[in-house]
Amino acid sequence: MTLPSLGLYGLGTMGSALALNILDNGYGLHVANRTTSRVPEFVGEAGALAENLTGHESLVAMARAMPAPRAIILMVPAGGAVDSGIAELLEVLGDGDVIIDAGNADFNDTRRRTDEVESSGVAFLGMGVSGGEEGARHGPSIMAGGTESVWAGLREVIEAISAKFEGAPCADRFGPDGAGHFVKTVHNGIEYADMELIAEVYGLMRYGLGKAPAEIGKVFGAWNDGPLKSYLVEISAEVLGAVDRISGGPAVDAIVDRAGQKGTGRWTVIEALRMGQSASAIEAAVAARSWSAEKEVREAGAEILGFGREPLELDAADLEAALLAGRIVAYAQGFRILDAASDEFGWSLDFARIAEVWRAGCIIRSALLDGIAGAFRGDLPMGQLIFAPAFAGMLREAVPAMRRVVAASVAAGHPVPALAAALAFLESMALARGTTDLIQGQRDFFGRHGFDRVDGGAGRHGPWWD
Ligand SMILES: NC(=O)c1ccc[n+]([C@@H]2O[C@H](COP(=O)([O-])OP(=O)(O)OC[C@H]3O[C@@H](n4cnc5c(N)ncnc54)[C@H](OP(=O)(O)O)[C@@H]3O)[C@@H](O)[C@H]2O)c1
Structure with missing residues (x-):
């Protein structure tokens, strides 16, 4: 199959890294950016890789200059920037050309755009890319949605630039139109939950056990050699061990404890609830970020309510087990949402492949994912990941520790919304008769x-x- 000529619009953090990755893999590339001065700057940054690189004045100039068939990647913020880019491209592109949206689009927009773009004869691929700047540069995890023929035409390039797990590319097409962006959205929802669970356990060690950030970093570092092995635990250890250049104290102490939750985490929860699902650990993580954003209110709350926190006595092994159980719930709830969406949209999502594509390159990569892929390939009771023999065994072992952690935290005034939500889910799903x-x-x-x-x-x- 003839490879199309490749173009990329949007030389920000992700676009620049992905462009260098494409060049590194030996493909020629055309680039353009809204702020035109970024183009020569990027050509300079590309160094020896610039040999196969052609910069252009604008998106339209790039599209006009590229030989057909063309595949143009948009790596711009989700929303209006993508719609404007598509509108400009449709003036130039024709049959055989492809527009690839590689940003974090709302999958509903991807479904609409697929209809709009493909009705004019141009193909559309919605492509979720995970791994941050480092992943985009050296191999991200890629979740695509589009027709089989558009995937077949681009598969070689996309697999080449993706992360590899034991040699296998961490990239696949999961279904038509919005399927790839939906899988990426749920990936990010799981990421929200995992980050919150790790942060809660950090908080318990810091404010309950009185450990310093660097000491906690060492605990996370040690856990990263066990079942919690993962990118997020690994980088948490590094962040906690880092020293602030200005104060000379722990780097985390220089960071305001305030985060936003504008996009994919919230969309995961909205879609879950809309489909009659509940992803309570992900919801808790989104809620925790919302509360964190109300910094001034919390400062007033500390004065007005001032409930205070008591010291804790908890074993590191209990905390490790609680975090492991929480992480299993985050994945399990993510796959439950994927299952509901697969039914609703007729996508026939391959859950084992999704877990495999998440094994390397992406932010939620962890030692659990290979087992999750295996569980979905095996005999999974009622399709529930938490009932897979290996995971049920881990949970039976971890839940008593998780109960001790949540109970002690609640009794001593340490908020653990995601751990508590994950535990409540497990307890509820293990009761034949509730209330x-x-x-x-x-x-x-x-x-x-x-x-x-x-x-x-x-x-x-x-x-x-x-
Ligand atoms: N950062 C991550 O870790 C990450 C991971 C996965 C996915 N993503 C997704 O990847 C996409 C790009 O993110 P990023 O982190 O690379 O963003 P970024 O560093 O802020 O870069 C944004 C790029 O989009 C361009 N842009 C912004 N508004 C535009 C508009 N209205 N019209 C045309 N171009 C516009 C910017 O051009 P100018 O130079 O002119 O400003 C710049 O090239 C987003 O959808 C993001 O959600 C990001």
Whole structure:
């Protein structure tokens, strides 16, 4: 199959790194950027790789200059910038050309754009890219959505630039239109949960056990040799061990504890709830970021409410087990959302392949993912990752420790929203009879909604209506 000529628009953090990656793999590349002065600057940065690089004045000038068939990657912020780029490109491109949106698009937009772009004869690929700048430069994890034919035409290049796990490319097409961006969105939702769980455990060690950041960094470093081995635990160890250049104290102490939650984490929760799912660990992580953003309110709260935090006595082994159980829940809830979306949109997502594509290059890569891929290839009771024999075994072992951690934290006034949410999910899914009998009774009482009887029969009413 003839490879199209390749173009990339948007030489920001991700676009520049991805462009160098493409060049490094021996492909020629055309580039353009909104702020034109960035183009010669980037050509300079490319050094010897610039031999195969052609810079252009604008997106349209680039598209016009590229030999057909053309594949143009947009690496710009999600939203209006993508729509404007597409509108400009549709003036120039034609049959056989492809527009690739490699930003963090809302998959609903990708579905709409696929229809709009493909109705004009140009193909569209929605491509989620994970791994930050380092991943984009040396091999990201890539989650694509589009037709099989557009994937077939680009597969060679995309696999070449992707991360490799034991030689296998961490890139695949997961379905049509928005499937790739949806998988990337859920990836980011899991990332939110995992980061929050790690931060909560850091908080317990710091403010409950009184450990210094560098000491906690060493604990994370040691955990990174065990079942918690992962990119996020590894970089947490590095961040906690780092020293601030200005104060000479721990680098984390120079950072304001405030984070936003504008995009993919929130979309994961919105989509989960819309599909009748709950991803409680991810929701908790999004909530924790929202509360963190209210820095001034929290400062007032410390004065006005001032509940205070008590010291903790907790084993490092319990904390490690609690974090492991929380991480399993984050993945499990992510896959439950993917399952619901696969049904709703008819995507037939291959969960084992998704886990495999996440094994290297991406932010949520961890030692668990190979086992997760294996679990989805094996006999998974009721399709639930937490019931896979290997994971059920880990959870049976970890949950008593997780209970001790959550109970001690709550009793001593340390907020652990994601750990508590993950534990509540596990406890709820391990109870054959919960407490929703009363909710159904209440609903029937005030609204004559009816309920199912344990001895058979639907839509029955309680004695309060006799
Ligand atoms: N950073 C990450 O770790 C990461 C990871 C995965 C995915 N992503 C996604 O990748 C995309 C790019 O992110 P980034 O981190 O590379 O962003 P960035 O460093 O801020 O760069 C943004 C690029 O988009 C261009 N741009 C901004 N607004 C534009 C507009 N209205 N029209 C045309 N071009 C515009 C900028 O051009 P100027 O030079 O003219 O400003 C710049 O080239 C986003 O969708 C992001 O969510 C980022």
